Amino acid sequence: MINVTKTFLPDKAEYLKYVDEIWDRVQLTNNGPILQELEQKLKEYLNVQHLYFCSNGTIVLQIALKALKIQGEVITTPFSYCATTNSILWENCTPVFVDIDPATFNINAELIEAAITPDTKAIMATHVYGNPCNVGLIDDIARKHNLKVIYDGAHAFGVIYKGRSLLSYGDVSTCSFHSTKVFHTIEGGALISNHPELHEEFHLLRAFGHRGDESYHFAGINGKNSEFHAAMGLCNLPQVQGIIAARKEIFDLYNNLLNWELLEKPLISPDIEYNYAYYPVVFRSESAMKKVQAALVAEDIIPRRYFYPSLNTLSFMPRPYSCPVSEDISVRVLSLPLYVGLPPEDIERISKIINKNL
Incomplete structure (x- = not known):
């Protein structure tokens, strides 16, 4: 049988070396050293300032909405995987659909402004099949109307647009590292942003909203990922x-x-x-x-x-x-x-x- 996709697997011996390290340390999760190493190497590969490795590509969309304090209407695309819209619904926001460009299949940026209302708080657009949205026009519209921009970059890992990683655009970009993707960690996802003010927010939101010293800051969620998933990423990234x-x-x-x-x-x-x-x-x-x-x-x-x-x-x-x-x-x-x-x-x-x- 020939399926639409097949997971790329690295050398098993290389992966098992990381497994041996995990066994020796007996730290399987909770921001371990392998996960921290993967985050650093991903930041270097993508040339971005802040990146958080999380459990999947849906939770990162939800965390992005939460971190940006989005409540109200979110303009989005109807041509994407359901996770894009589901994340908006799960955060008790209202998706407002804008039709797509017939050539690129991305959200038609020229139609966005007409969909903005006083309740509009953000634009969540998908780089469909890894093809970039009209990021210039979307950014102009967002600045004009004081909106946040979240890009669902589930398909965009490794894409360079105008000399920069496509994942470096917007207030926040997210990515999926599911096993079907170009780069995968079995299951996983990432939050990417060049805004330093979101650094602490992301860190806390993916870890229940508290630190190890038992200081609680707000209601976070479990968006962490494990050392085993991070090890697969370290094997696959090269x-x-x-x-x-x-x-x-x-x-x-x-x-x-x-x-x-x-x-x-x-x-x-x-x-x-x-x-x-x-x-x-x-x-x-x-x-x-x-x-x-x-x-x-x-x-x-x-x-x-x-x-x-x-x-x-x-x-x-x-x-x-x-x-x-x-x-x-x-x-x-x-x-x-x-x-x-x-x-x-x-x-x-x-x-x-x-x-x-x-």
């Missing part, structure tokens, strides 16, 4: 450039083999060094997509409808919103298998099945 290079080869092969007269794909910004996190293709209709999907599944090839459905259509959203571009693309998009070690002959076979069934 491999990231090779991982990205291998993914690019697969990306380029799909580009050369697929029939672009009957398919579309998102426009990737020319100002980036890309990480090739996903390979989405958009069909001319949902029925055309389902025909190809069925043909692939019949050959034990499992793509993914990513992202589907458009989040504004979920039954538990507090308000109805019309986002026709997102609703249209979400029913026609399919992410193809893409992972290190996927043989070229399998990419050729996948492409032939797609082209034959268009």
Whole structure:
């Protein structure tokens, strides 16, 4: 079976060296030395001032909202994984959906200002498939209306935009280190910010709001991660450039083999060094997509409808919103298998099945 993704695993012996260290110290969690080492190396790799390694990519979105004291409406995208919207709902805020750009699939920044009300407190935008949002315009709008900007950068690790890590933009950027990502720690996520005033807030919020000296400051949450997860990160981080290079080869092969007269794909910004996190293709209709999907599944090839459905259509959203571009693309998009070690002959076979069934 060929799945849409496959977890990259480092050398087992290298990982087990860290396991031996953890066994010897008998410190499995609570901000241990391996976790601190990973945080420092991630800060150096991304060239950011503050980074907090947390338990997953959803809790960091919630902590970001809490740290920035967001209460009220949050303008967001309907074309993302449900965690983006769920984090807003869990923090008792109201998601306000703005439709997406038909070329990039990111939130359409030109539509944001019209959605601002007196209750708007923040913008939470996703760098879809690692492709950067219009960060310049979003920043201008936020400054004009005194709004905070949170970027869901779950797909953005390793992406460089205009000479900087894409994760360095906004008031806070978050990242997911789930095992399906370009860089992973099995489960995990990170809070990234260049604002020193948030340093203490992040530290306390991910650790129940108190320090080891029993001083309690506010109601925090358990967003910590373990030494075992951090060890996986330390093993994987030196491999990231090779991982990205291998993914690019697969990306380029799909580009050369697929029939672009009957398919579309998102426009990737020319100002980036890309990480090739996903390979989405958009069909001319949902029925055309389902025909190809069925043909692939019949050959034990499992793509993914990513992202589907458009989040504004979920039954538990507090308000109805019309986002026709997102609703249209979400029913026609399919992410193809893409992972290190996927043989070229399998990419050729996948492409032939797609082209034959268009």
